[in-house]
Amino acid sequence: MSATLKRRDxxxxxxxxxxxxxxxxxxxSTAWDISAAGDSALSFPMWGAMGNAAMxxxxxxxxxxxxxxxxxxxDGEMLMGLGSLATIxxxxxxxxxxxxxxxxxxxxxxxxxxHTASGVDLAGVARACGFGNAAxxxxxxxxxxxxxxxxGAAGPVFMQIKVVAEKIPLVLPPRDGGxxxxxxxxxxxxxxxxxx
Amino acid sequence: MNDWPExxxxxxxxxxxxxxxxxxxxxxxxxxxxxxxxxxxxxxPLSTEEEGIGLAAGAWLGGExxxxxxxxxxxGNCINALxxxxxxxxxxLMLVTMxxxxxxxxxWQVPMGQATRPALESMGxxxxxxxxxxxxxxxxxxxxxxAWGSYAAVAVLIAQRVIGIKSFQDQASR
Numbered sequence: 492m493s494a495t496l497k498r499r500d501x502x503x504x505x506x507x508x509x510x511x512x513x514x515x516x517x518x519x520s521t522a523w524d525i526s527a528a529g530d531s532a533l534s535f536p537m538w539g540a541m542g543n544a545a546m547x548x549x550x551x552x553x554x555x556x557x558x559x560x561x562x563x564x565x566d567g568e569m570l571m572g573l574g575s576l577a578t579i580x581x582x583x584x585x586x587x588x589x590x591x592x593x594x595x596x597x598x599x600x601x602x603x604x605x606h607t608a609s610g611v612d613l614a615g616v617a618r619a620c621g622f623g624n625a626a627x628x629x630x631x632x633x634x635x636x637x638x639x640x641x642x643g644a645a646g647p648v649f650m651q652i653k654v655v656a657e658k659i660p661l662v663l664p665p666r667d668g669g670x671x672x673x674x675x676x677x678x679x680x681x682x683x684x685x686x687x
Numbered sequence: 688m689n690d691w692p693e694x695x696x697x698x699x700x701x702x703x704x705x706x707x708x709x710x711x712x713x714x715x716x717x718x719x720x721x722x723x724x725x726x727x728x729x730x731x732p733l734s735t736e737e738e739g740i741g742l743a744a745g746a747w748l749g750g751e752x753x754x755x756x757x758x759x760x761x762x763g764n765c766i767n768a769l770x771x772x773x774x775x776x777x778x779x780l781m782l783v784t785m786x787x788x789x790x791x792x793x794x795w796q797v798p799m800g801q802a803t804r805p806a807l808e809s810m811g812x813x814x815x816x817x818x819x820x821x822x823x824x825x826x827x828x829x830x831x832x833x834a835w836g837s838y839a840a841v842a843v844l845i846a847q848r849v850i851g852i853k854s855f856q857d858q859a860s861r
Contacts (some may be wrong), residue, residue: 513746529797535748540771543741550745553729574734575741582731668695668775672748680750687750687833 517564527662532678542571552587553624580621586646617649625649692717694824708739712758714784714850736761740768769810780838
């Protein structure tokens with residue numbers, strides 16, 4: 492089944508009316524996607540540390556248990572951190588959700604195929620690791636329920652959303668890591684962020 | 688001076704560490720047990736050490752302190768992720784039990800053991816060495832204050848002599 496969902500539409504729909512949602516984005520296309528949806532101090536777009544987006548999400552979710560944390564990352568990035576799904580499955584954070592925007596490609600390096608293009612089932616891996624709510628999402632109809640699960644269902648939630656492999660204009664977030672960290676902490680913690 | 692793990696635990700309590708990430712090492716056995724038993728700490732066993740770099744970053748973004756426990760062989764797994772720590776100036780405290788250092792019996796441990804300090808330093812991590820049991824807690828206490836007081840990435844290398852494992856049989860019996 493070939494994908495019909497468009498990545499920018501999917502991410503924009505996830506971040507519409509985001510409120511207090513805390514967002515971590517994996518490097519590359521998903522960082523551009525969240526920026527296209529509107530830059531926010533409550534977003535932490537990563538420009539490196541490939542494979543670690545889900546773990547940044549876990550540390551954040553454990554530190555802020557009363558707030559929803561959404562990790563938005565790519566299939567290549569998630570494949571590099573498969574072990575983190577086991578680590579998260581053991582912790583069972585109720586407030587953590589992971590959305591993999593799966594175009595079956597390494598988008599920044601020439602659109603080479605990732606393992607998901609050969610059928611590797613990331614949602615199946617997540618389920619086997621203890622994610623009670625994990626699915627592959629193909630259609631607009633499925634996405635409507637997926638959105639609700641990512642933003643509100645008891646975690647850990649994992650949704651592998653199949654999207655069209657397309658080259659689209661880059662929308663870049665700030666890239667100064669110190670700035671991204673400091674503005675995020677201030678937005679989450681208030682004046683306490685600088686006192687500690 | 689066999690109670691250095693208890694002293695180390697006290698350092699982590701005083702530093703208000705909340706998330707304790709680890710890949711087990713025989714040298715960290717007692718400390719891991721103490722952390723797991725403490726209701727104020729969240730123990731997070733990892734699949735691979737680099738996950739702990741991401742966890743510490745996320746914890747700090749959310750206002751909590753995290754420590755990362757590992758054996759020296761795990762340091763190599765962390766290298767690329769440490770680029771994020773450096774670029775973002777995330778505070779980081781790593782407690783590393785050394786292998787491949789003094790009296791090693793497994794030759795496969797020697798290359799990474801010998802590369803541990805330069806590998807960390809190459810990524811901008813401040814490295815402090817505790818050569819004896821008496822030095823472990825004070826070194827870790829100073830490292831914790833450096834990490835969170837100055838937003839630094841700091842690794843404490845706990846000498847193989849302190850761990851005191853002499854053979855495979857000795858290691859398995861612990």
